[in-house]
Amino acid sequence: MIKTLVIDDEISICRSLEALLSKEGYQVTMANSGAAGLSLVDDSDFDVVFTDLRLPDMSGLDILARIKKKRPFTQLILITGYASIETAVEAIKLGAYDYLTKPLSIDKVRITVKRALEKIALTEEIQHLRQELSQCFGFENLIGKSPKMQEVFKIVRQTAGSDSNFLVTGESGTGKELVARAIHYNSSRKGNRFVPVNCGAISRELVEAELFGYVKGAFTGAVRDKTGFLELASDGTLFLDEIGETTPDFQVKLLRVLQEGEFNKVGSPYTTKVNVRIIAATNRNLEKAMADGSFREDLYYRLNVISIHIPSLKQRREDIPLLTLHFLEKYSKKRADNNVKGITPSAMEALMNYSYPGNVRELENAIEYAIAFAHGNEITSDDLPKSIRGREETVPKIHLKPLKAARVEFERSFVIAALKECNGNISKTARLLDIYRQSLQQKIKELSIHLDTVKDDDE
16 A cells, blocks of 8 residues: 655644545544654655645755655655745755645545655666666576587577467476567567466465456455555566466466456456567476366466476586586676685586586575585585585595696696596496596596496496
8 A cells, every 4th residue: 555644733634634634545644743754764665755844843855865765766856835836946955846825625635645656666677677677687597518508598599579379398406487588588578577376385366366457345354455466567478487386277367368368356357468479387297187186288288388397406517517617707706705616626516516406596596605614725525515525426625736736626626527427438428528538538638537437336
């Protein structure tokens, strides 16, 4: 609900504004002095504040300056019976939205509040777009050179420009939302909102109200109209994560949106038109869910126009070093000293040998954890989470040494990790490393690697 505050020592002004604003559906709080008003602002975040220019204990301009410093997005409207151009200019310079003179006009108050709220909405939209742009969602946040990830990139490049619906599947933590964002930000809808909704995080009783919105009085607690996620994503993209957790009743209504491009808000007899692209994601087996009746077949085929399967991290181990360096750069910036610049070969080997039941998300968490505990300028095996350390072999601790020697040691560990991934097969390892077979054999000889020690214990 929109929260308004009226600061005025004239009770009649307070009561008049309370009656008018309450009738418009706003929550109204009143204060009869500047000190009382500022105390309320300290404890609560108001959308709009009306304040008299002359109060018993301070000037309305002082109140204006202090509120703007503490609550920069609050819209302030000055009220006075002593209008002057100089005062109006000073008030606007201090951040006032508008300036009203007594006696107050009902229409003028109503219009001014409406426009102030429109400014708040515009400011929030600009902030949202800046935040989205700062994250630069594209292919740069989809990390991987493995054939399986290259196939994902290929599908996104070829189909993002279409307006078809997508179904993204994969285990939890594989990056399904990142793929959905890449699709959106490489499409013609990129200038509009990308709205992510985790269907599994919303109770089944509320998911319909959250997605479609509702009108005032639709149910107990519906004290005002609410815009749903679907309408919020109009002309953009709606990402429905964990779509497999929804009920068949809800699925019927979602199917109507896909077929007709319209829906009814909860409690409303009127239809609302919407133009939205839907990307759904799940870690469940929807074919099995259709067989047992928990997921509608007609909805499945409406969503599954273009399908993308995200491989688990253990299916693309060759991407672990790239992902590790990406997260290392990302989280090292968050440390005040920003000293962590690299990772020791033994730590990288431990990361390569781990099975990652939590997929990329678990690797990301592991690197963030290691950076927090790192004592030097490199992540060591001792800095990694115990679950990952427990899988590594005993390796002598790496101490500082000349750069050339460190590079050789890192290269040796990297080649060993690749050989283990291919179970010692020279040809497969050469293809994985994108080098000639003869070059790999020479490298193995130079680095004194014994092939009988690189068999993958997990095979």
